[in-house]
Amino acid sequence: MTVRTTYANGEPCWADLQTPDVAAAKDFYGRIFGWTYQDFPTPDGRSYAQAFVGGELVSTIAPQNPLQLEAGTAAKWNIYFSAEDAADVLEEARHTGGTALFGPEPVGDTGVLGFLAPPGGGTTGIWQPGTHFGSRLFNEPGALAWAELFTPEPPAAVGFFQQLFGHEVTEYPQDDGGSYSTLLIDGSEVAGVVPADEGEQADWQVYFGVADVAGAAAAAQAAGGEVLVEPDEYPVDGSLATIRDPQGGVLNLIQVD
Numbered sequence: 674m675t676v677r678t679t680y681a682n683g684e685p686c687w688a689d690l691q692t693p694d695v696a697a698a699k700d701f702y703g704r705i706f707g708w709t710y711q712d713f714p715t716p717d718g719r720s721y722a723q724a725f726v727g728g729e730l731v732s733t734i735a736p737q738n739p740l741q742l743e744a745g746t747a748a749k750w751n752i753y754f755s756a757e758d759a760a761d762v763l764e765e766a767r768h769t770g771g772t773a774l775f776g777p778e779p780v781g782d783t784g785v786l787g788f789l790a791p792p793g794g795g796t797t798g799i800w801q802p803g804t805h806f807g808s809r810l811f812n813e814p815g816a817l818a819w820a821e822l823f824t825p826e827p828p829a830a831v832g833f834f835q836q837l838f839g840h841e842v843t844e845y846p847q848d849d850g851g852s853y854s855t856l857l858i859d860g861s862e863v864a865g866v867v868p869a870d871e872g873e874q875a876d877w878q879v880y881f882g883v884a885d886v887a888g889a890a891a892a893a894q895a896a897g898g899e900v901l902v903e904p905d906e907y908p909v910d911g912s913l914a915t916i917r918d919p920q921g922g923v924l925n926l927i928q929v930d
Contacts, residue, residue: 676729677811679802680755683838683856684863686807687800688817688879689733691741692748692920695722698734701918704896705889705926706815706881708732729809731816747921750879752820753798754838755807759785762799762837766791769836770829777801791833793826794875812882818927819880821865823873827854830875831866880913882929889926890914904928 680686692698699710699722708724708731715721721735737746756762763773766789774796776787785801800807810816824830831854834840840856840863847853854866869875883889886904893916894900901923902915912928 674727674729674810674813676809677807680807681858681863682755682757683834683840684755684858685752685817685820686755686802687732687753687798688750688808688820688881689735689753690748690750690922691735691737692918692922693737693742693746694920695720695734695736697919698748698922699724701893701896701898702734705892705916706883708815710734726810726813726815731808731810748918750877750922750924751796751798752877752879753800753807756787756799756801756838759787759799759801763787763789765837766833769833771833771837790875791822791824791826792829793824793869795822795824795830795877797822797877812929814882814884814929816882817879818882818929819865819925821867821878821880822875823867823869823878824875825869825873826875827852827866827868831856834864834866878923878925880925880927883926884929886912886914886926886928890916893918 710722712720712722719736724732759777766773770792772790774788778786780786782803783805784803787799789797808817812818843855845853851868855862856864890900890904897919899917901917904914905912914926917923
């Protein structure tokens with residue numbers, strides 16, 4: 674198990690869940706990942722939970738805000754990119770065809786939070802680290818392993834992130850004539866950009882690692898979730914599955930060593 678101590682500017686560093694039922698989500702994901710938790714109060718008298726693998730912080734399960742609860746919004750996984758200066762990134766987003774949605778907002782001494790969207794949509798978290806820099810594990814069982822943006826405007830989205838963070842780009846032509854793009858930092862792929870299907874809204878797909886993707890998918894189903902994309906018949910490293918938790922949160926599972 675390799676413990677992370679930092680993330681590069683422009684690298685996905687954290688994923689968390691906003692849900693209408695924190696207790697139910699804790700039970701569900703605990704059965705899949707073996708997470709342990711530490712609960713903390715929120716200012717409005719509710720609580721959120723930090724999730725741990727082997728004592729290392731890997732995610733947070735947080736309650737939805739009152740407007741989301743009132744609207745009956747489904748649970749949602751969010752992805753965050755590490756930023757040296759969140760205010761600069763949000764300001765740059767306004768000048769490169771994107772939208773600054775929220776922030777910069779200091780979160781105590783833990784860091785500075787923001788949200789933006791590239792051209793075509795896809796809410797993207799921005800995190801300027803303070804005492805909290807991101808997941809202590811990456812590409813390990815129970816931890817964030819990958820993220821992909823499905824978007825109706827792939828070239829514009831790729832150019833947007835290049836402008837914000839200086840990502841290098843690799844294109845992988847697909848059989849359907851489209852292209853799968855990856856964003857790179859110092860030669861290492863850190864995220865993907867995928868053409869959305871017609872009528873599909875832009876959104877990030879978040880992947881967490883598991884040691885046994887078929888077993889994890891079965892555990893999700895047994896815990897009351899739904900398997901949207903079944904795992905490969907013969908799981909190998911990189912095998913995938915997609916699950917939906919009982920509160921509507923969609924998460925992808927990828928088999929890792």
